[in-house]
Amino acid sequence: MTLLVLACLAQVTLLTVAAWALPVLARPTLPFGVRVPAGRVADPAITARRLRYSRTVVTLGVLAALGSAPAVVLAGTPDVLTTIAALLCAADIALYAAAHRAIRAAxxxxxWYAGTRQAVTADTTWRTHPVRPPWPLLIPSLTLLAGTTAIGLTRYSSLPDTLATLRGLGIDTHHRVATTPGTAFAPVLSQTAITILVPVLVAALIRARPETDAEHPANSARRYRIYLRGIATLLLAGAACADLTLLLLALQQWNILTPSPLTTAVTWAPMAAIAAALLIFGVRVGEAGHRLPALPGESGSGYVQRDDDPYWHLAGTIYINRHDPAILVHQRLGSRWTLNLGNPVAWTVLAVFASLALLQLLGIIDLPPTS
Incomplete structure (x- = not known):
């Protein structure tokens, strides 16, 4: 029970810190997902809303932490963690949306754009001299995949009739499933999916529309290149970390390692390391590289970035622009990309994933399970 309470408190802390950090790490010209001119980033309406949001998020986090311990004790099951997390996330999302609406109204x-000259900028060297991802970082992922597969093939014939279930942060020894190729090699299938999909994602991000600023075209283009190269590096390194975690989970499922709290900690240490690396990178570099310093000679253009708020919806998370040929665009909330739903190709991609999900739901196909 003590471990369950501590897990709940850790969960509340992580969610609160993440919600608090969203506006702190965002680009100054995109407070709460609203495009504003650089001359307005310190407007009282923005600073007041930031302060109010931060205080309320922290207050909610404290209240959730105080109420979570009694809730866990009364419920006595891990299911209460999901409920508390869902309620806290919903409250934080509502606060963010309210701040977005307030700044947009102000x-x-x-x-705020009266008297400004709006423009957009394009980097013509992006296609001729694209960012080169560090593809050699795929070698650890491929090695781990091959090693896990070899161990699984060697071990399969001596496995018992039932296997412990892969569940959440480790192995559930109390819930067992029949030993089949699908259950025994579930970690290998997940490794395969990660090793294939992450490089595809990196290649897609490299070809996505660059996030440049018309007010500082040269500076923003250079910073975005550094940012994108770092993201590609972390994604490829993250694939290796995920494959290592899956290997350790497989060794526990195959009765080579004994499940224990220490084993669980070691198993998830690679994922914790890559999460810490992403956090440090985000703090030092910033979204789209906006925290990187300018170089001498990178002066302003006299323009401001075009107000494109009409194309962004749900607090800057959904982009719909039929006149933009881009398929992937950098999201306004966090270091993520999103599909341009004004492009027919985006709907084709969504249709493929929806079809796969439907086929799995109907039992026609069996996608690799997630750990």
Missing amino acids: KRHGD
């Missing part, structure tokens, strides 16, 4: 009423 921008509209104050006519």
